[in-house]
Amino acid sequence: MSTADRQSTEASHWQTYRRLIGFAKPYRGLLLLALVGALVEAVASGAFTSLMKPITNVTFIEKNAEVAIWLPLAILGLFLVRGAAGYTTDMSMGRAARSIARDLRVKVLGKYLRLPGSRFDNEPVPSMLVRLGSDSDQVSQAAVDAAKVVIQQSLQVIVLVGVMLWHSWQVTLTIVVLAPPLAWIMDKVAKRYRRISHRIQESSAALLQSADQTLSSHQEVKIYGAQAMELERYRGLADNNLRLAMKVESTKGISSATVQFMGAVGLAALLLIAGREAQAGRLSAGDFIVLMVSMIGIIPAMKQLTNVQNMMQRGVASAERLFTVLDAPDExxxxxxxxxxxxxxxxxxxxxxxxPGQTRPALEDISFTARPGTVTAIVGRSGSGKSSLIKLIPRFYEKEAGEILLDGYPISDYTLADLRRQIALVGQQVVLFDGSIAANVAYGEMGAAEAAAIDDAIRGANALEFVEQLPEGLQASVGTKGNRLSGGQRQRLAIARAMLKDAPILILDEATAALDNESERLVQNALEKLMPDRTTLVIAHRLSTIEHADQVLVLDQGRLVEQGSPAELLARGGLYAHLHQMQFREGEIG
Incomplete structure (x- = not known):
């Protein structure tokens, strides 16, 4: 890396840290209280160190009995003050750090919910979870926890150096020459941490993504005997994560050992120089003990200051990952x-x-009209653009060319909230949230719906028969992602949710494709109650379910190749007739 690149990287990291500190501004009061506590703690430590002189000279050399009585009491008082101050610092800093992590999690999740659909195609959910989890914790450590160590230990060093200067400035200044090489080591450690930290976060996200993929598909993994392959893939990622983690541990260990060795050099120099000062009559035994205890107190403080680089640099790397989300443009x-x-x-x-990134258009030159009170079916082979067309209506994705109008106005003229309020969606993969049946039916803007309206929606969706059989009825939990219910039951709850919303536009995305015959009959009957007086668009897998559609759009490789009623398209003998014939033959064979 060139000098200019390194300087640019350093500036970038500094900007990231400055931006990160901005998240601590709401907690200035807590941080000020923590600073006062850390200052009191450091002064108490310095006062205790200074007591070593009277303890040594008066108690042991002069053997003054009166002083020997109050010195232990003074030590107890100092440590009580030091303990209370340390507790204040820990609690204040801890509350600020955890609050920052909380704020970041909420802010990043809110940002994800405002991002366009393409973001969810390009970033897997496990990576998002890493950002919301460990990245947010690392950031709070960088913003506050690391600052806590820096403030506490820096004040400790400053106060102890001040005590040393007071008792013998000649000895202290001689030892201070060790500071430049120590600063050089800390700088090298910081740069190494920065190189590794970002790679560790990316490795952790890859680990989580691999585990999520394997565990979510455990049935396929077992049936195809791929346990060993998946385990080997995961092991490879885990080995890479371990290798990076050991680089961090190696850096931490070497830097700590070096700092301790330099501390030992400092103690040796202290002993040598202090001996000469004592022989010259400029240093008493008590002064020497004070200098020795101060040096012993400075060494662990300096060790913690070198270790804080790991915490801070990993936090900065995590902050950069979070800021790429926060800086991404909203939909x-x-x-x-x-x-x-x-x-x-x-x-x-x-x-x-x-x-984004695709050369071939997902849809090309599509024109049609869907009128209120009619059913428009969309059919075609897999990958023909059916789902892409549907996603353009609520603007999950943006069109590249042409116009999409709602009631004569481009959909981009409406606010997103108002546009999406007009649409109810029932998909093949029903999304239910861990909670009660009633809460899932009245999800979102309908959360304040009356119990009678929820009952009517559940009855209309043919869901009452299984809801009544549950011990807790409407308050029964559906489980994580609705795993306590069958596919048909989940589908009927989704229809009940759409009925309660009572939107003028209804989108059905292969709503009965994965159901058995009995569940399909119940769901289809519920849909027939839901569709009247609405503009209904249906992505159809089974062509037998759209025989009464007002019009059918036949897509092939992103183009609208046929359009008309089911009877017209059958008579035309084109792609629709071919697909219909294929399904008819499959039905006969079945």
């Missing part, structure tokens, strides 16, 4: 038009869309 929400309830007229005019 565009420049619309000014407000909308209470839409009529539901949707128009696509020559719409094209492309995922």
């Amino acid at each position: 565009v929400d420049a619309g000014q038009r407000h909308l209470q309830r839409a009529n539901g007229l949707i128009e696509f005019r020559h719409v094209s869309a492309r995922y």
